[in-house]
Amino acid sequence: MKLIVGLGNPGKKYDKTRHNMGFLVLDLLAEWAKVDIDKNDFKGKFARFKRNDEDVVLFKPETYMNLSGEAVLAITQFFKIDADDIVVVLDDIALDAGRIRLREKGSSGGQKGLQNIITLLHTNEIKRIRIGTGEPPVGEIVDYVLSKPSKEDWDKISPALIKARDALIDYLDFGFSEAMNKFNKGDS
Numbered sequence: 001m002k003l004i005v006g007l008g009n010p011g012k013k014y015d016k017t018r019h020n021m022g023f024l025v026l027d028l029l030a031e032w033a034k035v036d037i038d039k040n041d042f043k044g045k046f047a048r049f050k051r052n053d054e055d056v057v058l059f060k061p062e063t064y065m066n067l068s069g070e071a072v073l074a075i076t077q078f079f080k081i082d083a084d085d086i087v088v089v090l091d092d093i094a095l096d097a098g099r100i101r102l103r104e105k106g107s108s109g110g111q112k113g114l115q116n117i118i119t120l121l122h123t124n125e126i127k128r129i130r131i132g133t134g135e136p137p138v139g140e141i142v143d144y145v146l147s148k149p150s151k152e153d154w155d156k157i158s159p160a161l162i163k164a165r166d167a168l169i170d171y172l173d174f175g176f177s178e179a180m181n182k183f184n185k186g187d188s
Contacts, residue, residue, distance in 0.1 A: 018133040043074055
């Protein structure tokens with residue numbers, strides 16, 4: 001069983017904010033898989049479907065970003081999912097708007113939702129797809145990640161969300177290494 005986690009904050013107030021890139025990619029993947037992420041449990045919303053005879057769970061924690069690990073821990077324990085079968089999709093202010101980067105492991109890079117997952121699962125060997133939202137003005141990180149991108153940035157980010165969805169499809173079909181090789185070319 002594979003678990004794909006999209007990080008974000010619940011509620012209309014946070015729709016299409018920089019911090020909700022994970023939710024937006026999961027919505028695109030759910031649309032592709034023809035499922036609705038509408039089952040409530042494990043402190044979040046989830047959907048299940050099959051791909052290549054394997055169960056895939058799409059999961060949006062609703063604990064708010066900084067406590068995402070609580071929800072991820074709950075769902076992984078229930079379904080007995082190994083950390084090796086988890087991919088987390090998240091925003092990254094260190095990447096230029098519209099770039100994506102796939103990594104198999106590493107630090108959280110200061111992203112508090114990913115850090116909480118790493119802390120509660122006791123491993124940094126969690127696959128992740130980072131969506132670049134661009135650097136905030138100095139000292140304005142919280143306001144920046146909770147705000148909506150400018151039209152100029154959105155025009156760059158929008159295609160990146162589709163690339164991230166396509167990278168997840170490649171992951172499900174060919175494995176994460178293959179997806180990394182394809183989608184990290186030139187650090188798209």
